[in-house]
Amino acid sequence: MSVLAVKQLSFDYPGHRALDKVSFELEKGSITALIGPNGAGKTTLLRCLAALMTPFAGTIHLGDLDVLAHPRLAHKKMGYLSDFFGLYDKLSAADCLRYIAKAHGLEHIEQRIQTTAEQVGISPYLNQGSTQLSRGQRQRLAIAQAIIHQPEFLLLDEPASGLDPEARANLADLFKSLQAQGMTLLVSSHILNELDAYADNMLILRQGWILEHKRIKHSAEQQQQKQQRLQLELTNADPVPQALIDYLHSQANVSQIEIEGAMLRFDFDGDKTGQQALLKQLMLADFPICALAAIETDLQNLYLQTIQGQNDA
Amino acid sequence: MRNPEFERYLWQEISLHRLAIMPLWLFACAFIMAAIGADIDFTLLFLFALLTGLWGAGMVSDAMNEEILNHTWDWQRMSPISAWQLMWGKLFGSTIYAWYGGVWCLLLFVFTGNSADFSVIQMLLIAVLLALFIHLLVFLLSLVMVLKQDVLSRQRWGLPLLASLLLLSSLSIFSEYDDGIVWFGNVYEQTWFYIVSLVFFIAWLLIGAHLLMRKALQFQNSPLVWGSFLICLWLYLLGHLMNEGLVGILFSTYASTAAFVYLLLLSEYKGKAYFIQLQHLYEQKNYSTLWRQAPRWFISTLLAFIIIVFSSFYVLLLDNNEENRQIISVFISLLIFLLRDIGIVLWINFSGYYKRPDVAVVLYWVFLYWLLPLGFREGTDTNVLVLLFWPAPDTSLFLSILIPLAEVVLVYYFLSHSYVKHVLRYYQS
Missing domain, CATH: 3.30.70.100 (Alpha-Beta Plaits)
Incomplete structure (x- = not known):
């Protein structure tokens, strides 16, 4: 069953077509690796899917919901981690999560903060300022912010960039656990070996169009x-x-x-x-x-x- | 209702240390000024203007800029927080510490102020409203920049200074009416009229900021609100212009509308994809969405057109004499020049020849409205060539309309070619 259906999506920057009639569907509960060379349109595609940028043509449906027509409703069902994400430097990790939880109108916020922090492995650092966290911990905090409202669909743009091998391995485990909870993930990355550890589908983008979209198999x-x-x-x-x-x-x-x-x-x-x-x-x-x-x-x-x-x- | 954005600013901006340091600092300033014999009332109002007005405006300017520059804007756009919550959360949250200092200044002013020549309540009201006005104006301008996808920098004083200049110019206009202000034939006390005027503009700035925030969060707005603002502005101006005569009233109404067309032409987003979207909506006969997405400069131009048509008929009906016909020719040529300038702006944007198209547009306008007419006026005896650049009331109706009309035809010929070549063909490829 497809959770996301994209049809004929086109996006333009001045003088440059970033996405050209892109169409694909993602299976519910899948982890899809979005790969392609620099400038292929990966980030643009993710931002369009997250309804942060409006394409000039095409449709995006998350289940029955028309994402482009109802972006704010779609945001309740999806999470997005940008490649250049920012955190509120003056807040502690717990306050960062608290703010996002309140902005999403969640209930039982303290419990949700604890659960999400445990899920991404940042519980010991919740009281630290976000600037005091290491690169990997900041990345985990950002992922926690993206998943605190338990979205159905999670978009991650280069989530492992700048992480050490151990942190990358932990990230793979995290993504698999999110998948096990029924979440559908679309992950863009340059580090293909890392994607291999958890992705079960591959979407290759090149010069703004889909070169290949197929299921890949794990070693097992x-x-x-x-x-x-x-x-x-x-x-x-x-x-x-x-x-x-x-x-x-x-x-x-x-x-x-x-x-x-x-x-x-x-x-x-x-x-x-x-x-x-x-x-x-x-x-x-x-x-x-x-x-x-x-x-x-x-x-x-x-x-x-x-x-x-x-x-x- | 709790506002997460406002709460975030409270966590960030307020601490016991900061709460304690502000009154100590203010008391010290007031004490020093009193010791050297300075006017304490003036000092406190000056500190309020400095703290809440200018510093607060800098904070409001940063409220949007920092979200973009620190890459946190996406988190807010991805949350279902409402535009209203986000707007007032940012407006009052980002300036909470500046307001805290301002409240201390005003409290000290109330306790120490014993000047007999002005009302304390009026002074307090004006101070608070001016600060609010300047914050809202800066916030609105920063939202315009975000929506236009302009490159933002870490400057924090550009917008506040611009807003302060606008405010000072409005103060200087009102200060000319010591004997009271005549509005729709009634005389009003100057200070109270100024306060009510500030409330009127603050209300519209709030509506404007809310609508821009909605747009930033990808909601669609009805252009009727913009039209309502222009009509309210006409009525406000009309009250002041009752003694100016019909032509003066009509001209001022048109001029204020046209001024907004030019401002919006420069400030609204004019990407090619946007115009293709509009064309798609038109082809799909999706007129309701087309109407909501129509640029506000287009709505303003429609209103300017209505004013000119109404004015022309009204003036002719009033008395069809030579003088009135000349007035009409000026009205019509003004509208034609406006259409020409819209064509130039769009042509420059579609052509892709200019890195900063809006700067190029301003340069074109400087040439067309100032340098070239000046040169022709100096170099020739006839003012026929000047008709290329300015409406001239003392020339024939035929020439004063025909010459700018020929320019419009030429500009729109180039515009249509540019649209086909740089926009349509590109998107059809």
Whole structure:
């Protein structure tokens, strides 16, 4: 079931089209990675979705709600963290949250502050001034401000920029826990490895239009799947034995063979036991093999493949 | 009703230390001034003007600027807080400490003030209303800048000084009427009239600031409020101009409306996408939204047009003589010049040739209304060429209308080409 439907969205800056007839839908409870090069229109798209900027054409629906027609109603249902967010420097972390909670008209505010602070891991710092917090703590406080009203849909623009690896890992856990609560997330980031840890959908934006929007699979899912692309590494590539190529061609569960230097890549239709049987046959035939591994189709590879495919086209 | 924006300012601005330091500082100032023999009443009113008026205006100016510059504006726009709450929260919240100091000044003034030549109540009222007026004007101007998406800087004194100048000029106008002010034939005491006038303009500034805040929060406003403001302003001016004669009244009414057209042309957002949106609304026959989103300079121009048509018919009906026909020709040519200037502003904005189109517009106006007519007047014996730039009452009806009309045709020819080339084609591509 789609929670967000965007149709033919176009936005212009003076002399430059930032979004060009962008259309897509997001599944409820999904985490979508919004990726693309600098200037692709990611921030503009997020700000349009958050109804902070008005596109000159197109529609955005959050469930049944027309976001552009009723931006203030939409704001009750969504949270947004800008890439250049600010905090009120003269307030403590608790007061920052208290202010946002009051602005949203929430009830049981103190309880909500505690719950949200625990969720993002800033409970020990609630009484500190926002300027006394570290970069990572400020980022968490900002995320807390964006989620304190428990939105259905959360937009995050470069939430991990400037964070250390440990803080990034914590952030991934946080996003997964928000997803588990039923929240739908759209996260823009340049750090693809980090997105890979939690995103289950990928939306590639380039020069203001959607290049690709597809579901991506996590490693755990990849391990369960039947068809995988494998890579054989040979000890000697000069030349790749024809007998090996012929052998692979003769296998019913092998297809799409590709040779690059000392590497042989192919699609294999079978589980781990099938892979073990294949490897055993290859070793018995005494082919010069030093390694067999599955090629991880991570976000970075998918993104680069998509960009490469587009460039070739 | 509790206002989270106001509460935030209370948390930020008020502390025991700050509450204690303000009266101590004021007592010290008053004591020193009394010791050196200065007028204590004047000193306290001066301190009030300085603290609440000027310093407060700087704080109001910062209220919007800092939200934008510190990237906190998005939090407020993403919350469902109402435009009214946000407006008065910012207006009184940001200036709470300045008002605190001001109240101390006024209390000291009440206790120490023993001047017999003015009413204490009137003085207090004027002081408070002037401060409120200046705060509202600055707040409204800063909202205009935010809506126009102008680059803001960390300057805090530009808008307050501008507002103070406007206020001082209004004070100087009223100070000329010592014997009372005649309004719709009745004579009113000068100070009370000034107080009521301030209340009138403060009420409209409040309405204006509220509507601009609504717009900043992406609500749509009805242009009827703007039209109502102009009609109220006409009535206010009309009361003062009853002795000026019909032509004077009509001219002043038109001039005040046209002045707002020019101000709005410079201050309202004129992005290409906005005009495409308007065109889409027109093509979709969504006239109600089109009406709400129409630029306010357009609404003002419509009213200016109505005034000119009404004035022309009225003057002709009154007496169709040569003098009246010349008056009509001036009225009509004024309207034509206004249309020409609107065309120039839009053409400059659509063309994309200028980095700061509004600055270019002002330069064009300086050339068209001052430098070029001055040059032609010096260089030629005839004033026919001056008709290109100014309405001239002593020339024929035909020439005084035809010449600016030819300019309008030329400007709108270029404008339509620019619209097709730089706006329509771009958006259709």
